[in-house]
Amino acid sequence: MTQSAIPGQGTTRRAVVTAAGAAGLAATLAACGKDDDGGSGGGSADSAQDAGGSQPSQSASQSASQSAEGGQSGGGDGMELAKTSQIPEGGGMVFKDHKVVVTQPKAGDFKAFSSICTHQGCSVGDVSGGTINCPCHQSKFDITDGSVKGGPAKKPLPGAQIKVQGSSIWMA
Numbered sequence: 001m002t003q004s005a006i007p008g009q010g011t012t013r014r015a016v017v018t019a020a021g022a023a024g025l026a027a028t029l030a031a032c033g034k035d036d037d038g039g040s041g042g043g044s045a046d047s048a049q050d051a052g053g054s055q056p057s058q059s060a061s062q063s064a065s066q067s068a069e070g071g072q073s074g075g076g077d078g079m080e081l082a083k084t085s086q087i088p089e090g091g092g093m094v095f096k097d098h099k100v101v102v103t104q105p106k107a108g109d110f111k112a113f114s115s116i117c118t119h120q121g122c123s124v125g126d127v128s129g130g131t132i133n134c135p136c137h138q139s140k141f142d143i144t145d146g147s148v149k150g151g152p153a154k155k156p157l158p159g160a161q162i163k164v165q166g167s168s169i170w171m172a
Helices: 013-032
Strands: 080-083 091-095 100-106 109-114 126-128 131-133 140-142 148-150 162-165 168-171
Touching: 080 091, 080 100, 091 126, 109 162
Parallel strands: none
Antiparallel strands: 080 168, 091 100, 100 109, 126 131, 131 140, 140 148, 162 168
């Protein structure tokens, strides 16, 4: 196969075709990087939705651990999610950017779960009526242990690790 140069430029046809392909791939990847809700992916790091809202969210791995320490310097290597006063008793908040939902089933008892529905991977939308609710197919999960309260989901939400220090809730 012969490589022919574009007249007057010394650039091979292969280089031109490769560059055009790379530009097309970059455009495709940029389009795929948009949020599910039609946004451009640029949101605040602390984007969350409280018990009454329906902002979608998305994964993590074990029940909440609670600390009696009132540390002011923070939660170690974690990131502060919210103040304990922001999580309603009997409800919770979905933290879209952190792919976690934090609940408070009873006063002072904080739990955390993945915000990815186990049915088809949608992000749960809100916490209300004692359940974590998925807007895609209406699966419902218990705020105390992540168990399925209404299908089509068959598996519970996996737990996520958080740390409660003083009046702050931190990613562990």
